[in-house]
Amino acid sequence: LKLGVLASGRGSNLQAIIDAIERNELDASIEVVISNRAGAKALERAKNHNIPAIYVDPKEYTGKEEYDLALVKVLKRYEVELVVLAGFMRLLTPRFIEHFPNRIVNIHPSLLPAFPGLEAQKQAWEYGVRYSGCTVHFVDENMDTGPIIDQEVVPVYQDDTAETLAERILEREHRLYPRVLQWIAEGRVKVRGRKVYISGLSN
Ligand code: GRF
Numbered sequence: 001l002k003l004g005v006l007a008s009g010r011g012s013n014l015q016a017i018i019d020a021i022e023r024n025e026l027d028a029s030i031e032v033v034i035s036n037r038a039g040a041k042a043l044e045r046a047k048n049h050n051i052p053a054i055y056v057d058p059k060e061y062t063g064k065e066e067y068d069l070a071l072v073k074v075l076k077r078y079e080v081e082l083v084v085l086a087g088f089m090r091l092l093t094p095r096f097i098e099h100f101p102n103r104i105v106n107i108h109p110s111l112l113p114a115f116p117g118l119e120a121q122k123q124a125w126e127y128g129v130r131y132s133g134c135t136v137h138f139v140d141e142n143m144d145t146g147p148i149i150d151q152e153v154v155p156v157y158q159d160d161t162a163e164t165l166a167e168r169i170l171e172r173e174h175r176l177y178p179r180v181l182q183w184i185a186e187g188r189v190k191v192r193g194r195k196v197y198i199s200g201l202s203n
Pocket of ligand 1: 007009010011012013014086087088107108109170173
């Protein structure tokens with residue numbers, strides 16, 4: 001499965017995906033990593049593994065759609081089959097999404113539909129939930145609302161801060177994302193409306 005990863009920052013999820021591929025746990029290849037931020041550590045991580053790393057500067061485009069179409073162009077040039085959002089801090093326009101129907105996935109650091117949007121771990125900690133986690137979902141036109149593929153749950157402890165909770169969730173993200181991508185690579189994931197069916201799962 002040919003992946004194209006979009007990332008804006010640290011890129012620890014990108015790294016987890018790279019590592020899973022190198023350990024032969026994920027039958028996929030990362031064809032290109034694209035960022036909207038020149039200094040994104042994700043770009044550096046890609047280069048370290050000889051993966052094409054491309055910065056697309058939003059300031060060079062007149063609007064969101066023009067920008068998104070520039071991203072589409074790069075992804076098509078690299079023949080990307082699945083677009084993987086890994087800390088990509090922009091909402092994609094419908095013009096982008098129509099080029100990859102049910103072929104865009106995202107990871108979010110909460111148990112959706114709770115706490116969509118920015119700083120989800122802090123939102124969860126401030127709310128006082130006893131459990132939180134992370135979610136991998138298909139991407140639709142709205143923020144963090146697409147069909148859910150899989151989730152992992154983590155407890156929130158009494159002495160947690162938003163930061164310690166975020167760390168605990170991040171560890172799980174790094175397991176969850178490669179696992180879901182492998183299911184997709186195996187052709188086991190089907191979407192019907194809001195429901196996602198994964199063949200061969202016991203639950
Ligand atoms: C992760 O917490 C992910 O869930 C969210 O953005 C963060 C990206 O972290 N969408 P990283 O860049 O993968 O380290």
